[in-house]
Amino acid sequence: MKQVTLSHVGKTYGGVDAVHDFSLTVKQGELVALLGPSGCGKTTTLRMIAGFVLPTAGEIRIGQHNVTEMPPYRRSTGMVFQNYALFPHMTVSQNVGFGLEMRNVARADIKARVLEMLRLVHLDHLLDRYPRQLSGGQQQRVALARALAITPDVLLLDEPLSNLDAKLRHAVRIEIRQLQRKLGLTTIFVTHDQEEALAVADRLVVMNKGRIEQVGTPRELYDTPRTAFIADFMGRANFLRGYVSAPGTFLTQSGQRFYFSGSAPSSTSILSVRPDCIDLVPGDAAPKHPNVLSGIVRAITFLGPVNEVMIGSDTGQTISVHSRTASHDIASLKEGEPVRISWPVKASQILDASDWPDNEGRYKNRTED
Incomplete structure (x- = not known):
């Protein structure tokens, strides 16, 4: 060898x-x-x-x-x-x-x-x-x-x-x-x-x-993917477009505020969060994490050990959440119901928007920009 x-x-x-x-x-x-x-x-x-x-x-x-x-x-x-x-x-x-x-x-x-x-x-x-x-x-x-x-x-x-x-x-x-x-x-x-x-x-x-x-x-x-292409290719990822408004703070184009740790591009950026890092917030319970988003349940798909919940969020984008099939939260969830989700600060990854795909879904190559 x-x-x-x-x-x-x-x-x-x-x-x-x-x-x-x-x-x-x-x-x-x-x-x-x-x-x-x-x-x-x-x-x-x-x-x-x-x-x-x-x-x-x-x-x-x-x-x-x-x-x-x-x-x-x-x-x-x-x-x-x-x-x-x-x-x-x-x-x-x-x-x-x-x-x-x-x-x-x-x-x-x-x-x-x-x-x-x-x-x-x-x-x-x-x-x-x-x-x-x-x-x-x-x-x-x-x-x-x-x-x-x-x-x-x-x-x-x-x-x-x-x-x-x-x-x-x-x-x-x-x-x-x-x-x-x-x-x-x-x-x-x-x-x-x-x-x-x-x-x-x-x-x-x-x-x-x-x-x-x-x-x-x-x-x-x-x-810790460096680019949107990596985040999307290495498993599933949700993307929210916006900008870093202050150290550790991300503001979406629709005005929602989310938090992240570590450094980030100062220009227009993308917040990426994995579906398995997101928690469903049951009923009137207090969210476990500071990043909170509301929406409507659009679809629930059984995938064996997990269910994929597609949520039409207040940002105007559809968010994918993976929840354990055995969870009580998923058992009581119905399509069309309002729902809240939350995720930890460390789960937010801020990526440069130059890697955002174009209208045909093709990723730009950063080295060609």
Whole structure:
């Protein structure tokens, strides 16, 4: 396992930047997730690390070696593709041993290594089956065993769980994380699924339009997003537009006053608050928090452990609130009823309004302003 360093890496197709000025260091033994919407450049970045795509700018290093123009087979990277890319005419054991055969490893050593890898992913009882005889989850684990068999310095995963159903995806991502920690593998994981990224990564790199928007731990990106794009992409968020009228005080365009902690842009801003940070205020009870807003219940949607309550607020905007299904407050709530909500000061995030989406819902890129 080795550190991966990308310095000002870029890739241009026909004059369009697929990836622009991308710089990142993935530490030895770290699992980093590249996260973003379709077309943001995350898979192109991964393929440049693997060597399947040559960058048009910048440098890529694995350990102390500059691998920018090195062919894939010399980079000591193991890659699991989105569609697994298993050879249909080969058995499980032949698929796992393929990379070792290409490296001219002795037959006896290949057999021992294949068995070791299949035991690692709990598939040693299926070594004579063909891919068509396996479930999606089993195929995914065969692809992972094949990538690990060559003892790579870096493991690259390109949307490896996207073809699995929700329950299996949850189980397999836990397996991948446990395996990565056990082996201490430097790993780069591409996904568009926020929950998946939050669950497995040491750090997240959120990309937008080929650029890095923010890098940090899952908790940092969820709790303290730098931009409206991050706040909206990393889970659900409510946005209120206005301005900072005094230190710690935000005034909406419709005149409501809310409070926040920490520093904030002094210009026109956006207040962001997560639906799970908002409390319903029952009846005439006193609000728990200083930020209070009134409105009308527009819809209540059952989501299993939580209910999503959509509230037409006095600001003129619809506010989403997530309330525990078992809560007494949600049980007595009816559509069309007046309601109050409140949230703590620390839950208010103030963001620069330059990141507010336009009328088509497209976020501006701050670096282009």
